[in-house]
Amino acid sequence: MVITGIASTSIFVKxxxxxxxxxxxxxDFEVICDLELESNxxxxxxxxxxxxxxxxLYPKSLISKKDLKPMPVIVFRTSDIHRTFNDLKARGVTFSRSPLKSILGIHAMFKDVDGNEFLILEKLKN
Known part of the structure; x- marks a missing residue:
């Protein structure tokens, strides 16, 4: 398994x-990314x-919308999403999203035993 660290966590903001x-x-933090994704x-x-x-910085307003599910609070980092996905799946980990390419990189989402969801992200190299 090649989860290499925590890439990010979320703060729920007004x-x-x-x-x-x-x-x-x-x-004095720096902006890493500020993008408009699907659905505004x-x-x-x-x-x-x-x-x-x-x-x-995750908008609190999206948490209460029934049709939108909040993003996971923790995003784990990996250098090889497909290997990580296959290794975890072979160990019985349930995935709610298979590896998917987006503007952020390639990511997959898995659940723990309590149903909490976590994102694994492989950032694309420029």
């Missing part, structure tokens, strides 16, 4: 723009300077 301003201007979903990823891990 206003992404206001929170982004706070973290960048007051805490904004992916805002920030991190302490020179860090291997990041934080996603």
């Amino acid at each position: 206003d992404q723009q206001e929170s982004l301003k706070f973290w960048v201007e007051k805490v 979903f904004r992916w805002v990823e920030i991190a302490p300077r020179s860090s291997d891990s990041s934080v996603n």
Whole structure:
């Protein structure tokens, strides 16, 4: 299995723009990624300077919408998503999403024994 670390975790925020301003201007984090994804979903990823891990600013408003399921709070990092997927699946881990390529990279989603979902992400090399 090749999960190599935690890529990111989420902070649930009222206003992404206001929170982004706070973290960048007051805490001196840097913007890693600020993208508009499908369904007008904004992916805002920030991190302490020179860090291997990041934080996603996730809108609280999406948690309460019945048709939208919140993203996992923890995103694990891997350098080989297909190998990780196959290794975990062979060990009996249940996946709710097979590896899928997106603007963020290639990711898969698995569940623990309590039904909590986690994302595994292989960032694409530029």
